[in-house]
């Protein structure tokens with residue numbers, strides 16, 4: 001249910017309402033609006049009608065049901081778009097288009113530092129790189145793990161770019177959060193509910209990728225898992241879904257971007273690298289994603305794609321990435337964004 005407070009309601013009235021919501025067995029989430037506060041009360045759907053009694057309390061304007069199965073992620077609870085702070089220099093969801101770029105996997109110190117400097121010089125605002133890799137085959141490179149996190153931190157120091165890196169299980173969430181500016185939940189873990197709950201309890205933004213066969217509603221329900229634990233800093237990432245088409249690795253579902261913009265206040269990033277699986281198609285789909293309304297892009301970049309430990313075929317060389325960034329400025333401007 002949504003409890004809409006009156007404009008200018010006293011703090012003590014709000015505190016009483018929060019107390020009552022908790023007594024009734026629900027978890028209150030306060031959303032500060034421009035003129036009034038709104039409280040999302042989430043919990044067992046079956047008893048939600050007892051929350052209606054809150055309507056008679058001081059300072060309460062109305063109590064409304066939230067119609068969507070996802071609550072905190074929905075536009076019903078928060079109409080204005082969320083702007084999520086990643087670091088002193090980066091926020092996602094505002095006017096500035098945010099580009100996070102780097103290799104699929106961190107492979108070594110020189111590789112990650114050189115790539116960080118190259119993508120920064122081309123205009124990227126964030127570095128990406130996997131230290132824990134969720135590979136389809138147990139025989140494929142699994143990542144440098146904590147050593148990879150240390151190298152990412154070095155690359156951040158050298159370049160000034162904050163970084164996003166993937167966390168693949170609940171046990172390593174704290175470790176990854178110690179190093180990373182933003183945690184990534186990959187497509188293969190998008191419905192790993194224990195992991196989603198765990199990253200819901202930390203105070204770092206989470207980039208949640210869409211699962212390969214997830215509907216948009218299921219995607220938003222996964223975001224809800226994170227948010228219902230307290231962490232409201234969730235960024236959604238469309239990275240392609242599995243269809244009957246085999247000419248591309250996945251089918252980048254660009255129509256999901258305007259649909260998501262209608263359904264949720266959360267920022268949306270597109271990943272045309274995993275979305276196509278082929279470096280030839282990455283720039284075109286990056287431009288299209290910006291036209292569709294993406295708040296950011298995730299792009300894989302590798303200086304020697306032929307010898308990359310993972311995802312070489314879809315990685316842009318730094319020079320190609322720089323060319324794409326040049327052209328991207330025009331698309332960003334047309335979409336009323338800065339870059």
Ligand code: PEP
Pocket residue numbers: 104130134185186187188209239274
């Ligand atoms: C990645 O970002 O390298 C990755 C593994 O992505 P996804 O989970 O979208 O496959």
Ligand code: MN
Pocket residue numbers: 104105274300310311
């Ligand atoms: Mn990859």
